[in-house]
Every structure is written in C-alpha cells, then in structure tokens.
Amino acid sequence: MPLFTIDETRCKRDGLCAADCPVGCIVFEEGGLPEPHEKKQDYCLDCGHCMAVCPADAIRLTRFDAGSVPVDRSLNISLDQGEQFLKARRSVRAFRDESVDRDLLGRVLAVTEYGPSGHNARPTRWVVAEGRARVADVAGAVARWMRAESEAESDLARALHLPGIVRVWDNGTDIICRDAPALAVAVGPEQGITPQADGVIATAYLELALAAAGLGACWCGYLMAAAAHAAGVRELLGVADGEAVHGALLLGRPARRYAAVPPRPAPTVDWL
Incomplete structure (x- = not known):
C-alpha cells in the first residue's frame, strides 16, 4: 500500500x-x-x-480513514481574545449537581489527540468516571490509601497532610474529588518516548477544551499520588502493569462564575 x-x-x-x-x-x-x-x-x-x-x-x-478538514479562518481568535481566555481560566473545585453530557465530553476528549506528542506517538488513553457515585467510588479508594499511609505515619503522609484529609473525609466532606460529577484520568505507558509529558499535555489540552465548552475542571493531585502508590486505586481505574496515571481532572458545570482576572507576577525570563 x-x-x-x-x-x-x-x-x-x-x-x-x-x-x-x-x-x-x-x-x-x-x-x-x-x-x-x-x-x-x-x-x-x-x-x-x-x-x-x-x-x-x-x-x-492512506493510513487515515478520512481526509483533511479545511481550517476556518473566520474562527481564528485574536491575541487579546486568546490572552483573556487563558488568563480567565480558573481551577474549579465546586460543581453543580448536574451530569456531564457524554457526547460533549467525547467531543472535548477528541481535541486532546491534537496536542503535541513526542514522535506523534499519542500514547495517552482516557478512563472516565461518570456520575457522582462513580467518582465517589474513586475518592473512597484514594481515602483508603490515605488512611493506610496515615496509620503508618509515612513520610508521604506527613508531606501531603493526609491525616487531616482523612479526618475531613470521615466527617462527610470530600476534598479528594470534590463531589465532582465526572472524572477524566489520563493513562499511558511508563516507558516510551515521552509518555509522561504526553499525558500532561493531553490533560492540559482537555482542561482548556472543557473551559471553552463551558465546563470547569481541576487537577486531582490526590488521585495521581494514590495511583502512583496504591495497587487498589490502579486496579479500580484499570491501569495495567507498565502503565501509569499521568493526569487527572475533576470536571463538571461550575457552581460559581468568576468575574475578574486576578494579578500574577511577571514571569522570570533569562534572555540568551
């Protein structure tokens, strides 16, 4: 061929x-x-x-099933528009009690295939928990790992303040997955060309695409930490031997709307 x-x-x-x-x-x-x-x-x-x-x-x-799609230049955004979109993005930790439309989520997940990837390998696959009950199952598995680390008084438990998170969990408040209506987890190989960077980039692409779709998201660092250490969490997510979690986003309709862009310090730049 x-x-x-x-x-x-x-x-x-x-x-x-x-x-x-x-x-x-x-x-x-x-x-x-x-x-x-x-x-x-x-x-x-x-x-x-x-x-x-x-x-x-x-x-x-010939390897492609479909042809190319013309770029619609009328949809191009200006630097001012792009700058405002990026600056106005917020990490969303409070969500409406609404399900996320699967077709919409599928559409924004498809955008991640266009992110930069080493040698265009695109090794990232997605595991999605739909609905608060499913997300709560994941949060519960993470909480069990946190409890075990806390009881062992491990260095990791101290560094991540896990005993306090477990106490809050026991009091009925989920600050692990924030009662999110959906969770998207980026899974990829441990070894390869640039699998970790590819997963991080894909997750960043997803977060921005979600914002464009009117959805909010927040990186779920506790899940990523648990997946790196707890076999039970990896098993629940279907992460196979030789794979790792490279990104995770809590997502849903934001409970609050942000009205302003807060200041940030100027970047540190060394011009060569």
Whole structure:
C-alpha cells in the first residue's frame, strides 16, 4: 500500500508537502508530483503535516480513514481574545449537581489527540468516571490509601497532610474529588518516548477544551499520588502493569462564575 495518494488534478506541484514533512518521507522534484521516499517512508509519523500544509487538498495519507478538514479562518481568535481566555481560566473545585453530557465530553476528549506528542506517538488513553457515585467510588479508594499511609505515619503522609484529609473525609466532606460529577484520568505507558509529558499535555489540552465548552475542571493531585502508590486505586481505574496515571481532572458545570482576572507576577525570563 502506498504511503499516500495524490490527486493530480488538484496538486499544484509546489513541493510544500515535501518541504514540511518533519522526517523527509516525501520526495519532490520541480514540476513533478510528490512521491514517497523509498527508505524514509517507513518512518512516517502520521502527523498529517503534508495534508495540513497543502492548499489544494491534493494529498492524503492512506493510513487515515478520512481526509483533511479545511481550517476556518473566520474562527481564528485574536491575541487579546486568546490572552483573556487563558488568563480567565480558573481551577474549579465546586460543581453543580448536574451530569456531564457524554457526547460533549467525547467531543472535548477528541481535541486532546491534537496536542503535541513526542514522535506523534499519542500514547495517552482516557478512563472516565461518570456520575457522582462513580467518582465517589474513586475518592473512597484514594481515602483508603490515605488512611493506610496515615496509620503508618509515612513520610508521604506527613508531606501531603493526609491525616487531616482523612479526618475531613470521615466527617462527610470530600476534598479528594470534590463531589465532582465526572472524572477524566489520563493513562499511558511508563516507558516510551515521552509518555509522561504526553499525558500532561493531553490533560492540559482537555482542561482548556472543557473551559471553552463551558465546563470547569481541576487537577486531582490526590488521585495521581494514590495511583502512583496504591495497587487498589490502579486496579479500580484499570491501569495495567507498565502503565501509569499521568493526569487527572475533576470536571463538571461550575457552581460559581468568576468575574475578574486576578494579578500574577511577571514571569522570570533569562534572555540568551
């Protein structure tokens, strides 16, 4: 099967696809049609740069089930709009007692496939707990791990103040998963090209996509800590041997609306 197909009636013979391929999979000679590189085509990353850069929609990777979708420039946002969107994002820890629409969540999860990933490996998969009862099951498993660490008086228990969280849990308040109506967990391999960074980036993409969809989210650090140490938590989430949790978000409709952007210090920058 060829690496790609070319629509000769559309191709402008401009060589953009070859010039933009990050691993040199495409050979182009002026006036001719792009062709797969005899040896390098085996290293194709499936990134789709060749399809994205082609202004004529003339090239298609045969591994893809569908063709490219034109960029709608009318939807582009200005720097001012993007800056406000990013600055106004808040970590949401209080949620309405409303379920999250699965179709909407599926749509924003699909956006994470477009985040940067080492060698375009995209190893992250998602485990989603739907509904407060399911999320409470996860919180309970984390609380059991916290209790065991607290009773053992471990260094981790002291560092994360776990005894206090367990006391609050026993009094009926969940500050582990915040009574969230949904939970999305990024799972990926422990070993690979950049699996941890890929999972963190995918989770960050998801958080921003959720904000654009009118949903709030907060990183669930307690779950991530528990998943790194407790076999019971990993088993509940379906994390297999050789896998790890690289990100976790509590999510749902925000209970409160934020009306202002608080100040932040200027970044520390060393200009070389």
